[in-house]
Amino acid sequence: MNYTQILGLIAAILTTGANIPQAIKVIKTKSTKSLSAATYALLFAGMISWVIYGILRKDIPIILANAVAGSLCGVILFMKLFVKSKSG
DSSP states (O other): OOHHHHHHHHHHHHHHHTTHHHHHHHHHHOOOTTSOHHHHHHHHHHHHHHHHHHHHHTOHHHHHHHHHHHHHHHHHHHHHHHSOOTTO
């Protein structure tokens, strides 16, 4: 593994990790009132696009980071759209 890949993995861990607290909070509280469905839809579409880009480039850090972050974002978006929020 070269330094570029190591940097990519570190960036992937940091940016993906930033999504974890929000996802946990939404899952625990079932509250999505303050979240924008449009923002999460765009973010989800962007992450899926990054996964496809990473696959085409055979770039593991891009694939892994965006697959995990996209999954977290997808859970939040699903809950925003389909799960009755406790606070509205």
